[in-house]
Amino acid sequence: MRDVEGYKVLASADLSDLRNNLKRFIRKYNFKFILCLIFIGASVYVLANYDVKFSASGMDMGCLDSELSRIHQNRARQLQIFSLNSSLIHSTEIGHVNPKCDLPWWDGALDNCWAIQEQFIAQKNKSRSYCGKRADFAGPNQKVLSYCVYGNYSKYASGFPRILDAIRKWYPGWLVRLYTEPSMYVKELRPLMLQHPYLYLCDVSNLPGDIPDVRVPDSMLWRVAVLGDETVDVFLVRDIDAEMLYREVAAVHEFLESGKMLHIMRDHPWHGVSLLGGTYGVNQAACNRSLLNLIRRQVFDQRQKINDQSVLQMYLYPKLVHSSISHDSYSCQHFPSTVPFPTQRNASQFVGNRRYRSQFSDDVVKAECPVKCRPPTHQDWKFC
Numbered sequence: 178m179r180d181v182e183g184y185k186v187l188a189s190a191d192l193s194d195l196r197n198n199l200k201r202f203i204r205k206y207n208f209k210f211i212l213c214l215i216f217i218g219a220s221v222y223v224l225a226n227y228d229v230k231f232s233a234s235g236m237d238m239g240c241l242d243s244e245l246s247r248i249h250q251n252r253a254r255q256l257q258i259f260s261l262n263s264s265l266i267h268s269t270e271i272g273h274v275n276p277k278c279d280l281p282w283w284d285g286a287l288d289n290c291w292a293i294q295e296q297f298i299a300q301k302n303k304s305r306s307y308c309g310k311r312a313d314f315a316g317p318n319q320k321v322l323s324y325c326v327y328g329n330y331s332k333y334a335s336g337f338p339r340i341l342d343a344i345r346k347w348y349p350g351w352l353v354r355l356y357t358e359p360s361m362y363v364k365e366l367r368p369l370m371l372q373h374p375y376l377y378l379c380d381v382s383n384l385p386g387d388i389p390d391v392r393v394p395d396s397m398l399w400r401v402a403v404l405g406d407e408t409v410d411v412f413l414v415r416d417i418d419a420e421m422l423y424r425e426v427a428a429v430h431e432f433l434e435s436g437k438m439l440h441i442m443r444d445h446p447w448h449g450v451s452l453l454g455g456t457y458g459v460n461q462a463a464c465n466r467s468l469l470n471l472i473r474r475q476v477f478d479q480r481q482k483i484n485d486q487s488v489l490q491m492y493l494y495p496k497l498v499h500s501s502i503s504h505d506s507y508s509c510q511h512f513p514s515t516v517p518f519p520t521q522r523n524a525s526q527f528v529g530n531r532r533y534r535s536q537f538s539d540d541v542v543k544a545e546c547p548v549k550c551r552p553p554t555h556q557d558w559k560f561c
Contacts, residue, residue, distance in 0.1 A: 281359070311377060315408070320411045320412075353377065354379055358380065411461060415456070420533060433460070439458075439501035442504045443456070444528040450490070502516060509549060517555075
């Protein structure tokens, strides 16, 4: 038995049959690209899965080697073309959507559609996630950064691609949820989903769970819809116009190590309220989920025209503040459970800025922080 260019020939085939088969094989390469790929796949399977013995008597081995080498080269060229076409498909701005997929582009059609649908059916058409089927498919124990966008995308969310890059760097393994109306931002969000597989879009008009439509008077509350989600262990709520700083990441690490339920950050003289809408987080794994879902219902049953911070201060803060840690650089004497930020302020920047909006691009802190709000071992940090 002898291998020829990595292939083996059928033991029952005599020389004449072999040559005829090779001629037919080579002629197939004159057909269109798709037929070539089909024939190549079938032929390689047969040749690779059967032992072939033959007698070399009277056989022109040089000819056979030449033909097989030519076949090998043609196959390599065709596979390169196929690979290039696949890359072009996936690198298009809108991506490839399977026309037979029943899921919308933001909830699985750009992803593993069939597996997502099968899991949903296996769960008796119920989603455990308060985002969508694709987020449910991501599994349990998720760590999530929650955002929302509405209105003028370019005005509020122009910095979102940079935020996603920062999250990939500083929050490895975390997922990003964007609560929005996806059909309004196809041009902006579809390419981002292809570039950042950890980005999940949640349709606020049709969410899973007992509150499918969360389009309450204040759209800033959309990002709170993650509250009580059984697939999420920890979530952080952030503003989509805020530049992410390592200062906040270091503070979040301290929060996670503390085991507390609620995390709050106040990093500007104007942050003198109990809870800001875009600088807090909840360790749901340390909480009673029933309590969190009660708070969620209260938040989205709220129909008064008051801002998101007021709603959160009314329903969420009082129930979790007993197990909280607050990084506070200016109002540390006015609220419970405050601690200094673990890193010194860099270039007058602050957590909760609005630097991705043109009119606030130069947001800075100019006031020195109170001595009592500075770390005990760094009383020299005037801008703590």
